[in-house]
Amino acid sequence: MPPDEGTALYRAALAATSPEQGVPGPLLEVGSWMGKSALYLAAAAVRNGRQVVTVDHHRGSEEHQPGWEYHDPSLVDEATGRIDTLPAFRRTIAGAGAEDVVVAVVAAGQTLAAIWGTPLAFLFVDGSHTDESAQRDLRCWAPHLAVGGTLAVHDVFPDPADGGQAPYRMYRAALDTGDYEELPGTNSLRLLRRVRPGT
16 A cells, blocks of 8 residues: 555544544554555544454455465465464554454454454555455445444545456445445545445
Protein backbone atom coordinates (compact mmCIF):
# COMPACT_ATOMS: atom_id res chain seq x y z
CA MET A 1 0.00 0.00 0.00
CA PRO A 2 1.55 3.30 -1.08
CA PRO A 3 1.90 5.92 1.68
CA ASP A 4 -0.68 8.27 0.16
CA GLU A 5 -3.29 5.50 0.06
CA GLY A 6 -2.35 4.41 3.58
CA THR A 7 -2.79 7.95 4.85
CA ALA A 8 -6.15 8.18 3.07
CA LEU A 9 -7.19 4.85 4.64
CA TYR A 10 -6.25 6.19 8.08
CA ARG A 11 -8.19 9.41 7.57
CA ALA A 12 -11.26 7.58 6.29
CA ALA A 13 -11.19 5.15 9.23
CA LEU A 14 -10.73 8.04 11.67
CA ALA A 15 -13.70 9.91 10.20
CA ALA A 16 -15.94 6.82 10.09
CA THR A 17 -15.32 5.99 13.75
CA SER A 18 -15.44 9.53 15.12
CA PRO A 19 -17.91 10.34 17.91
CA GLU A 20 -19.54 12.85 15.55
CA GLN A 21 -20.42 10.06 13.12
CA GLY A 22 -21.90 7.95 15.89
CA VAL A 23 -21.47 4.70 13.93
CA PRO A 24 -21.11 1.68 16.25
CA GLY A 25 -18.68 -1.18 16.01
CA PRO A 26 -15.09 -2.09 15.24
CA LEU A 27 -13.05 -1.77 12.06
CA LEU A 28 -12.57 -4.94 10.06
CA GLU A 29 -10.00 -5.72 7.39
CA VAL A 30 -10.44 -8.56 4.90
CA GLY A 31 -6.99 -9.54 3.65
CA SER A 32 -4.04 -8.49 5.82
CA TRP A 33 -0.93 -9.85 4.09
CA MET A 34 1.88 -8.73 6.42
CA GLY A 35 0.02 -6.10 8.42
CA LYS A 36 0.98 -2.76 6.90
CA SER A 37 -2.58 -1.60 6.24
CA ALA A 38 -3.69 -2.91 9.64
CA LEU A 39 -1.38 -0.36 11.25
CA TYR A 40 -3.09 2.52 9.45
CA LEU A 41 -6.41 1.22 10.74
CA ALA A 42 -4.97 0.69 14.22
CA ALA A 43 -3.79 4.30 14.38
CA ALA A 44 -7.35 5.46 13.72
CA ALA A 45 -8.82 2.91 16.13
CA VAL A 46 -6.59 4.08 18.98
CA ARG A 47 -7.65 7.68 18.44
CA ASN A 48 -11.35 6.79 18.66
CA GLY A 49 -11.29 3.97 21.20
CA ARG A 50 -12.06 1.16 18.76
CA GLN A 51 -10.63 -2.26 17.86
CA VAL A 52 -9.41 -3.55 14.51
CA VAL A 53 -10.22 -7.11 13.50
CA THR A 54 -8.24 -8.60 10.65
CA VAL A 55 -9.25 -11.78 8.86
CA ASP A 56 -6.82 -13.61 6.60
CA HIS A 57 -5.89 -17.27 6.11
CA HIS A 58 -2.29 -16.07 5.66
CA ARG A 59 -1.70 -18.53 2.82
CA GLY A 60 -1.44 -15.81 0.18
CA SER A 61 -3.63 -15.05 -2.80
CA GLU A 62 -3.43 -16.75 -6.18
CA GLU A 63 -0.68 -14.41 -7.39
CA HIS A 64 1.54 -15.35 -4.42
CA GLN A 65 1.62 -19.07 -5.14
CA PRO A 66 4.62 -20.85 -6.75
CA GLY A 67 4.93 -20.06 -10.43
CA TRP A 68 2.95 -16.81 -10.16
CA GLU A 69 4.16 -13.23 -10.54
CA TYR A 70 4.32 -12.23 -6.87
CA HIS A 71 5.61 -15.48 -5.37
CA ASP A 72 8.19 -14.95 -2.63
CA PRO A 73 9.99 -18.21 -1.72
CA SER A 74 11.08 -16.75 1.63
CA LEU A 75 7.42 -16.86 2.75
CA VAL A 76 7.10 -20.62 2.27
CA ASP A 77 6.86 -22.58 5.53
CA GLU A 78 9.39 -25.41 5.24
CA ALA A 79 7.25 -27.71 7.39
CA THR A 80 4.14 -27.42 5.24
CA GLY A 81 5.50 -26.25 1.89
CA ARG A 82 2.84 -23.54 1.83
CA ILE A 83 2.90 -19.74 2.01
CA ASP A 84 2.58 -18.50 5.59
CA THR A 85 2.51 -14.73 6.17
CA LEU A 86 1.28 -14.97 9.78
CA PRO A 87 4.76 -14.72 11.38
CA ALA A 88 5.53 -11.57 9.37
CA PHE A 89 2.11 -10.14 10.21
CA ARG A 90 2.64 -10.77 13.92
CA ARG A 91 6.07 -9.11 13.82
CA THR A 92 4.58 -6.05 12.11
CA ILE A 93 1.83 -5.66 14.69
CA ALA A 94 4.10 -6.35 17.66
CA GLY A 95 6.80 -4.04 16.34
CA ALA A 96 4.30 -1.18 16.23
CA GLY A 97 2.99 -1.93 19.73
CA ALA A 98 -0.47 -2.57 18.32
CA GLU A 99 -1.20 -6.04 19.76
CA ASP A 100 -3.84 -4.64 22.13
CA VAL A 101 -5.66 -2.92 19.27
CA VAL A 102 -5.46 -5.45 16.43
CA VAL A 103 -7.33 -8.74 16.82
CA ALA A 104 -6.08 -11.18 14.19
CA VAL A 105 -8.36 -14.00 13.07
CA VAL A 106 -6.66 -16.69 11.01
CA ALA A 107 -9.44 -17.95 8.75
CA ALA A 108 -10.99 -17.52 5.34
CA GLY A 109 -13.10 -14.38 5.26
CA GLN A 110 -16.34 -16.19 4.50
CA THR A 111 -15.80 -18.55 7.44
CA LEU A 112 -15.66 -15.68 9.93
CA ALA A 113 -18.44 -13.72 8.20
CA ALA A 114 -20.83 -16.65 8.66
CA ILE A 115 -20.55 -16.41 12.45
CA TRP A 116 -19.99 -12.66 12.78
CA GLY A 117 -22.70 -10.76 14.65
CA THR A 118 -21.38 -7.25 15.39
CA PRO A 119 -22.16 -4.21 13.22
CA LEU A 120 -19.05 -2.69 11.65
CA ALA A 121 -18.21 1.00 11.52
CA PHE A 122 -15.54 0.46 8.88
CA LEU A 123 -14.93 -2.38 6.43
CA PHE A 124 -11.71 -2.53 4.40
CA VAL A 125 -11.64 -5.15 1.65
CA ASP A 126 -8.22 -6.00 0.25
CA GLY A 127 -8.40 -9.76 -0.20
CA SER A 128 -7.91 -12.05 -3.15
CA HIS A 129 -8.24 -10.42 -6.56
CA THR A 130 -10.28 -12.95 -8.49
CA ASP A 131 -13.85 -12.07 -9.41
CA GLU A 132 -15.22 -15.01 -7.45
CA SER A 133 -13.42 -14.11 -4.22
CA ALA A 134 -13.93 -10.35 -4.50
CA GLN A 135 -17.67 -10.73 -5.02
CA ARG A 136 -17.79 -13.27 -2.20
CA ASP A 137 -16.05 -10.83 0.15
CA LEU A 138 -18.65 -8.19 -0.68
CA ARG A 139 -21.54 -10.62 -0.36
CA CYS A 140 -20.31 -11.98 2.99
CA TRP A 141 -19.25 -8.78 4.70
CA ALA A 142 -21.36 -5.90 3.35
CA PRO A 143 -24.45 -6.98 5.34
CA HIS A 144 -22.43 -6.42 8.54
CA LEU A 145 -21.60 -2.78 7.73
CA ALA A 146 -23.72 -0.38 9.80
CA VAL A 147 -25.67 2.41 8.14
CA GLY A 148 -23.32 5.39 8.11
CA GLY A 149 -20.32 3.05 8.06
CA THR A 150 -17.63 3.16 5.42
CA LEU A 151 -16.68 0.49 2.90
CA ALA A 152 -13.11 0.88 1.64
CA VAL A 153 -11.90 -1.13 -1.35
CA HIS A 154 -8.25 -1.34 -2.39
CA ASP A 155 -6.75 -1.87 -5.86
CA VAL A 156 -9.69 -0.38 -7.76
CA PHE A 157 -8.50 0.26 -11.32
CA PRO A 158 -11.21 1.31 -13.80
CA ASP A 159 -8.72 0.98 -16.69
CA PRO A 160 -7.62 -2.65 -17.25
CA ALA A 161 -4.21 -1.36 -18.36
CA ASP A 162 -3.57 -0.17 -14.78
CA GLY A 163 -4.40 -3.37 -12.91
CA GLY A 164 -6.74 -6.27 -12.27
CA GLN A 165 -10.45 -5.70 -12.60
CA ALA A 166 -11.97 -7.84 -9.82
CA PRO A 167 -11.79 -5.15 -7.08
CA TYR A 168 -13.20 -2.59 -9.54
CA ARG A 169 -16.12 -4.85 -10.41
CA MET A 170 -16.75 -5.51 -6.72
CA TYR A 171 -16.72 -1.77 -5.96
CA ARG A 172 -19.11 -1.15 -8.88
CA ALA A 173 -21.42 -3.93 -7.67
CA ALA A 174 -21.62 -2.25 -4.26
CA LEU A 175 -22.25 1.19 -5.73
CA ASP A 176 -24.86 -0.13 -8.14
CA THR A 177 -27.01 -1.43 -5.26
CA GLY A 178 -27.92 2.14 -4.34
CA ASP A 179 -27.02 1.33 -0.72
CA TYR A 180 -23.92 3.55 -0.80
CA GLU A 181 -22.77 7.03 -1.65
CA GLU A 182 -19.29 7.60 -2.96
CA LEU A 183 -16.75 9.48 -0.87
CA PRO A 184 -13.52 11.00 -2.21
CA GLY A 185 -10.89 8.30 -2.71
CA THR A 186 -7.15 8.33 -3.36
CA ASN A 187 -5.68 6.56 -6.38
CA SER A 188 -6.73 2.89 -6.16
CA LEU A 189 -8.39 3.27 -2.73
CA ARG A 190 -12.12 3.86 -3.12
CA LEU A 191 -14.53 4.76 -0.34
CA LEU A 192 -18.28 4.27 -0.04
CA ARG A 193 -20.59 5.26 2.84
CA ARG A 194 -23.57 3.03 3.54
CA VAL A 195 -26.71 5.18 3.37
CA ARG A 196 -29.37 2.50 3.81
CA PRO A 197 -29.61 -1.06 5.07
CA GLY A 198 -28.75 -3.62 2.44
CA THR A 199 -27.85 -7.24 1.90
